[in-house]
Amino acid sequence: MEKTPLHLNKIADYLYEIPRTGRMSVPGRVFGDDRVLRDAAEDQALQQVANVAHLPGIVAASIAMPDIHWGYGFPIGGVAATDPKQGGVISPGGVGYDINCGVRLARTNLEESDLKQNLQKLVQQLFRDIPTGVGSHGAISKLKVSEEKEMLRKGSRWAVHHGYGTTDDIERTEEQGCLRGADPDAVSDRALKRGAGQVGTLGSGNHFLEIGIVDQVYDQAAAGVFDLHQGQITLMIHCGSRGFGHQVCGDFLKQMSRSPAEFDLPDRQLACARIESPGGRQYLAAMACAANFAWANRQCIFSLSRQSFEKALSVSPRALGMTLVYDVCHNIAKMEEHSIGDIRKHLCVHRKGATRAFPAGHPDVPALYRNVGQPVLIPGDMGRYSFVCVGQPKSMDETFGSTAHGAGRVMSRRQAIREGRGRRIDRELGKRGIIVMAAGRETLAEEMSEAYKDVSQVVQIMHDAGVAKKVVRLRPIGVIKG
Amino acid sequence: MSEKRYRLLDHTADIGIEIVENTLDELFDSAAFALFDIQVQTQNVEPIQELSVTATSDDLVGLMIAWLSELLFHFESSRIVFTQFDIRELSETHVRAACRGEPYNRERHGSRALVKGITYHQAVVKQVEGGWFAHLIFDV
Numbered sequence A: 001m002e003k004t005p006l007h008l009n010k011i012a013d014y015l016y017e018i019p020r021t022g023r024m025s026v027p028g029r030v031f032g033d034d035r036v037l038r039d040a041a042e043d044q045a046l047q048q049v050a051n052v053a054h055l056p057g058i059v060a061a062s063i064a065m066p067d068i069h070w071g072y073g074f075p076i077g078g079v080a081a082t083d084p085k086q087g088g089v090i091s092p093g094g095v096g097y098d099i100n101c102g103v104r105l106a107r108t109n110l111e112e113s114d115l116k117q118n119l120q121k122l123v124q125q126l127f128r129d130i131p132t133g134v135g136s137h138g139a140i141s142k143l144k145v146s147e148e149k150e151m152l153r154k155g156s157r158w159a160v161h162h163g164y165g166t167t168d169d170i171e172r173t174e175e176q177g178c179l180r181g182a183d184p185d186a187v188s189d190r191a192l193k194r195g196a197g198q199v200g201t202l203g204s205g206n207h208f209l210e211i212g213i214v215d216q217v218y219d220q221a222a223a224g225v226f227d228l229h230q231g232q233i234t235l236m237i238h239c240g241s242r243g244f245g246h247q248v249c250g251d252f253l254k255q256m257s258r259s260p261a262e263f264d265l266p267d268r269q270l271a272c273a274r275i276e277s278p279g280g281r282q283y284l285a286a287m288a289c290a291a292n293f294a295w296a297n298r299q300c301i302f303s304l305s306r307q308s309f310e311k312a313l314s315v316s317p318r319a320l321g322m323t324l325v326y327d328v329c330h331n332i333a334k335m336e337e338h339s340i341g342d343i344r345k346h347l348c349v350h351r352k353g354a355t356r357a358f359p360a361g362h363p364d365v366p367a368l369y370r371n372v373g374q375p376v377l378i379p380g381d382m383g384r385y386s387f388v389c390v391g392q393p394k395s396m397d398e399t400f401g402s403t404a405h406g407a408g409r410v411m412s413r414r415q416a417i418r419e420g421r422g423r424r425i426d427r428e429l430g431k432r433g434i435i436v437m438a439a440g441r442e443t444l445a446e447e448m449s450e451a452y453k454d455v456s457q458v459v460q461i462m463h464d465a466g467v468a469k470k471v472v473r474l475r476p477i478g479v480i481k482g
Numbered sequence B: 001m002s003e004k005r006y007r008l009l010d011h012t013a014d015i016g017i018e019i020v021e022n023t024l025d026e027l028f029d030s031a032a033f034a035l036f037d038i039q040v041q042t043q044n045v046e047p048i049q050e051l052s053v054t055a056t057s058d059d060l061v062g063l064m065i066a067w068l069s070e071l072l073f074h075f076e077s078s079r080i081v082f083t084q085f086d087i088r089e090l091s092e093t094h095v096r097a098a099c100r101g102e103p104y105n106r107e108r109h110g111s112r113a114l115v116k117g118i119t120y121h122q123a124v125v126k127q128v129e130g131g132w133f134a135h136l137i138f139d140v
Helices: A034-042 A045-052 A119-129 A145-154 A156-161 A167-171 A189-195 A220-225 A242-255 A278-313 A394-398 A413-420 A425-431 A441-446 A455-464 B024-037 B060-078
Strands: A009-012 A015-018 A028-031 A058-069 A076-082 A102-111 A208-217 A232-239 A323-329 A331-340 A343-352 A375-378 A386-391 A435-438 A468-481 B007-009 B015-021 B049-056 B080-090 B094-103 B117-128 B131-139
Touching: A015 A045, A028 A034, A028 A045, A034 A045, A034 A058, A034 A455, A045 A058, A045 A076, A058 A455, A102 A278, A102 A375, A119 A208, A119 A278, A119 A435, A119 A468, A145 A156, A145 A189, A145 A278, A156 A167, A156 A278, A167 A323, A189 A242, A189 A278, A189 B060, A208 A220, A220 A468, A232 A278, A242 A278, A242 B060, A242 B117, A278 A323, A278 A331, A323 A375, A375 A455, A386 A455, A413 A441, A425 A435, A425 A441, A435 A441, A455 A468, B015 B024, B024 B060, B024 B080, B024 B094, B024 B117, B024 B131, B049 B060, B049 B080, B060 B080, B060 B094, B060 B117, B060 B131
Parallel strands: A028 A058, A435 A468
Antiparallel strands: A009 A015, A015 A028, A058 A076, A076 A343, A102 A232, A102 A323, A208 A232, A208 A468, A331 A343, A375 A386, A386 A468, B007 B015, B015 B131, B049 B094, B080 B094, B117 B131
16 A cells, blocks of 8 residues: 555644645545544554545545544545546445445434333344344345345335335435435346345444433434434434445445556555446446445334334334434435535535535425434444434535544454453443343444444534534443344 | 464454465465354354355456455355365466355354455455465455
């Protein structure tokens, strides 16, 4: 990998710049404070910000959020917009293997006291009903190819049509749960085979299903619009497009494997194709299929979870009142309108571990939230808290309408497993009132709180930078992991 | 047992491995073993089913990634866990192997880290003094 000497200049509060050097087309820009920069300098994340600045057609800057950490190709927490009119590219590595990995949050009519007796039972019921971990499958019947293709075209709408949820859920999902341009013919048979039995499954690693409580409200007005209040029980789901998306990413990285040499890129994982080329268009059509797979997946998991709540707590749907607040994707590339100076441009915005954060008034924010802005869901680690924020106008000026997506790891998985040796993470969390169930014990060590940055610091930086404002904080009380 | 065949590296978000073997055949064999050992309890896998797996690419690094990606595809689509890899043909651009294992069973094989993809980031496959070396990062 090319080693560009990195000097960071502070250009504003919470914003640092890596000046353009060598073959970088634009500078790098990192949102953070001293601590974020120190952590990022310890691995190769800052170098990756500089590497992304080499992509053909990149505009303004290669941007990183304060949850930046070392990924592959792009850093995690990376945002890059490319202009198709300037030979801009689409890079599968700038989306990631888990295409449309994302988060959805549901609110309920329940309060903490409603779960006192039944929390354990509820966690066990969710763990039974939602397949997790390596090799998980069979949440719903394995799809025939024709059905799977229909699902890839329609996303959340397919799930709702098959009885998993309601049309209200669709309105409260980014892109209404269906990315335009999805073409199942752009996808390999291998991707179809790999995904056919995996709809409704969570996967492994940092994916989770979390029962939480609203334990702090920062913005009463926005919380009210999102139908959230102090003491309320919520459900958060974090997962993506499973093996289907992983296969799509792998297939296209192979297909584009000659591009790093062609474009003189510093990392093979930055393989890409011009947006206005047959290869680029095919990837966008396949990626949209994977995005729709992920939305159908989260929609099914949400619907199955709602049934688990009703069963475990013996409550009616009306009494439970579980409705979707919002669903965001944080591994995606989308064609969006943005202003560069005074010029409106149609750009391809890569968000690799970054969340869209459109402000009030933006036409893509659902009508019911348009007066306050788009809900932004930022999960933390399983022992501390997660946040709901709301997009602010500055996001459109500074980050192509994007903010952070999570806490960001500080410890490698191997180091976390080493630290976790001889400890029972589930019992430690249990003593703090958090019931955790996981398919594998190592996952609990990998995912322990200490392995992550404190998400409140990440969220505070973007709040202070005027990109996404804090609305409420959620405290976990029940967690399902892969 | 398992970790003798590969070394886990510290990578903040993902899993890195390094392998050193005497021959290129052994390198491909051990990399495949590592892919499954990261995901399941390989000591409990019986080699009762066999599948012929082939992969092609333009160069050796690409071939290693294509080979492991192909195994990952078979694991997720057929749900077979492989632990033995008899490399029958191997060149810079082509590999064919008889892979042996058994259907995945959660009770016996457990659930470790699910590998999503084999990345090109810092991927190295090269001849070194006295053998072959690979450095790979898996997205998990």
